[in-house]
Amino acid sequence: MISLHGAYDNENFGDELLVGIQAKWVQELDLKVGLPFASQVYRDQISSSEAVGEECLNKSEKLIYTGGGYFGEPNHKKYKWGINFFRKKHHVPGKNFKKNNKKYMIAGVGAGPVSNILTRTSIVNICNSAEKVLVRDEASFEYLKKYGVKNMEMKITGDVVLSLSEEDIPRKSIKEASNIIAKDKAKYFLGIHIGVAPGDSFYKDNIENVMKSILKVLENADIKPVLIADKRNSLPQEKAIDEMRKRLKEEPLIYRHENMWDTCAFLSQLDGVITTKLHVGITSFALGTKTFGIAAHQKTKRFYEQINKEKNFYELSQINEDISTSIREFIQEEYWDKDTLEVKQELKRKALENKQEVISFLNGN
Template identity: 30%
Template sequence: MKKIALHGMVSSRNFGDILMVDIVSKYLAQKAYDISIPMACNAVLNDLSIKQNNRGFWSFNSCDNLVYTGGGYFGPMANRNFSKDLKMILKFASPSEFFIPKSGHHIIGVGVNGLDKYQITKSYMKRLFNSAGTLAVRDEESLFELEKIGVRHSGIEVLADIALNIQLESIPANSLEYAKGEISDLRCRYEKVIALHLSGVPDEKYYDNIYAGILKYAEKNKDVGFVLIEDHPSPTNSSPQILAAQYLKNILLERAKIIPYTFHWNLVAVLSQIDGIVTNKLHVAIVSSALNKIAIAFTKHEKNHRFFAQIEASERCSNLQEQNPNSVYTLMENEFHYINRGEIIPVRVRDLARRNLELVQQNLIK
């Protein structure tokens, strides 16, 4: 049996990253490949139900192929500097550079941005992308970013985010039961249930207007209940997302319920049971949309705008810093008025997301 190493942002339990690794892992396991995640932490391996004795860079040596799973890790980091770029090179370029045979690595469903700031970054990343056996990015803008650093891969494809493969049938039964139980009381008492998911506290710059708009919507729509969620664990209950949830809970009282992060499929299941969501995080918006729920995003990041443009819903994604209470309220009022709109994701975009998995399976060593 051929062993496939999966690589990406696997050092923490961040929802979007671990979900995409899980989707690829399950797909390849069904095709009878042995899966290894050399750089995963214990918590991630536990969530993925993968037992693995050997980890770290040297364990790439025992693998036949390397697959870089989806995500935005080939993009800008907070407070970007030369030192952080070197760490990115070490983490993501070195496995294919030193441990996996040339053309033994495949890159699928990634977002790319800002790799042209430093020459050393351009050189290593250009080589990484050009030598990939499979190369697929999740949007047109990522293709443009690769062309800027001189990538000329003959087989590059522009696809869509891997998480768009999720459907209701993808969710484990126990996670679905968990979510229904968590939301059942709100479902009994309110006509609609809207999720709120913010990464900024009320006194943080620009977020005050978002909270004011949300609370105006709540005041004018007494038939709406709210679930307050987070997309990664907060052991100390002090993350901005938990503080945001606690602030809203103290105002909305019995109309709201906090659902802490427990497991990535549990969060997927919760998103399947709501009617809409306000978020500032990309993969919460992507998964909600994949499950045909109305997602509204207030964002600081271009990657969110890229996604909403791809699904032909740019009107539901707005810059965080440009909002006022009335603009937030009006957008929520308009978008959540009609919640049952059928398929949110265009068929062609679903097909592009599925193509990620088909591509890598076609090109792996048999």
Template identity: 25%
Template sequence: MALKGRKKAVVVGPYRVHNFGDDLVGAILAKHLQREGYNVSVPRLGKSNAEWLGTSFTETYDGLLKSADLIVVGGGGIMSDTSGSKPGASYLDIVARAAIAGELTGKKVVVTSVGAGPWILERSKMLAFGVSLIAQKIGVRDQQSLDHLASIGVSGEKVVLGADCALLSSDYLDFAAKPSGKIGLQFDIAQFKDVQENPDLELIAEAVRTYANTHASNVVLVANGWRQPTLAAHAPSSETLTYQHLQEFLPRLAGLKALFTSHLHLAITSYSQRIPTFSLYVREKTKRFYDQIGHPERAIDLRTAKLEDFKRFIAATEAAVWTDEDEATLQRLQGQARSLLAFVD
């Protein structure tokens, strides 16, 4: 519910799918803006999430861009067209329309906590460049994103290099971990068609299913969205964790001992909660994260991974512990993540 007299901000992002990682970043942006004195709307973030965050609930952008004082584009790989399950698909149309609406009405537009590039379509590259021209500042979560923007002519003076704002989950969101002492397993990869070409994929998938079933009492099968994990059909006695609302999902995710996943934001959020993570990943952006945290050896492209890679990773997941070096890296990266919120006011 809007508070009379307060400034208004709209967060524009990839929230219509209700993917955990995207929603998490949207929530952190919303809480930051509230601290800056804004009444916040995050269209399509969901009614339960909006109630928990104290934001205005809406499923459309109708009238919001026109009435807003600030338009914030943020979350996910929305300055790219290669981040989803279907490379070439993009949220850039939504982003571009919001940026243009802000430009036409004289509103401040900023972009932050995004992955930028690479681009498959020339049109996507042009849209990303156009949004960059309109935005007053652009906060990117890794060096590769900065390099991609530079390659299409975006001025480096406009771009702030930091780290993903999902690392700040505990800074902005009020939840307490529910320790389970279990290992989280996430391997929902059927929709990622390009990884299906790996001749070892079925061997890896069968090994993951077997592990989930034989270790059912010690694992939690995690899903990035509301659907049941695909592993649940093969390990029916295992505990499951699906994402519907941040308030319910975050405490259980934060209570894991370690995590094996193919997806980026499950890894980032777990790491922010001091949980060791390992990934046979479906998108290159995940590799960028493991490079950032100083553990490139914990991430392998699922398009080229071998059965032995999974066996090695799951053994390492069982034995992994949080170290002083991990803690120092986390503190450094959280500082970099804060730099992507410093100009959002």
């Protein structure tokens, strides 16, 4: 059995998908997957051992820290994040495997910054005891080096989700998504995904500017608004959906995430997506949907720099005025030019290096 660890204590699309993709890689080798500390929604979507916690780790031959940004703190509430790193047991799998002299690797994580010294020390120790450390971008590599990671097997690959293509998604999910959206060539289907509640104490005015800007673009354009929640039972996202719905002139489509493959399929059918979350943007890009980023987390900017689409990106905390012109230009632009397609292909190649390294590790090479 191979244990997979990730940011899987809550019900969030991107984290589910990162574990789900790497679980498929393991299962393709006819190996059983263990999810030691995963919540039930992961077990419902990923075939895995019934063993949990330390029992799962003890029964596993090897361990993979899967992709995700859980080695880096958000823009605010940094102290709470540092404490939660331990509450979410991110340190436990590596510690268990080191104690039992068993091998583990890290595949496709994002890292840094980390201001909490205890958390930083734990991350460095996890990385230095791993067989391989694969990070998804150059900034992550530089942060880990700066913090003291000496692992000679550390290298830059890519975000695991960038390995996706439509062929990876069940045909049933694609068919259901196309039936929901029922594309009309006269309409531009625009996904609108706001992961922060209107009136949020930290982003209050910024979120209002975002919503006003989107509503302004929708006023005089043949665009079908599609409101998205990528996390189950998320009060902030439901508040954002309710507020946008009240202020829209036409009834929007509303999509709430339940299954990671269904959500991938849904995003692939849209013409464009405006999102505050990293992996809604990455998944959309990987599957051929234009993406406009409004970041509530500092890790997000790295992706838009990687794809050379900084003009389609804003830090949420810096949106102090109308951005409708930028959104309108995003909708109208020839997004998939030659350079973007080449970047997309190269990022997919680097993302698939994670798979090659995982297979090599599991085969004992």
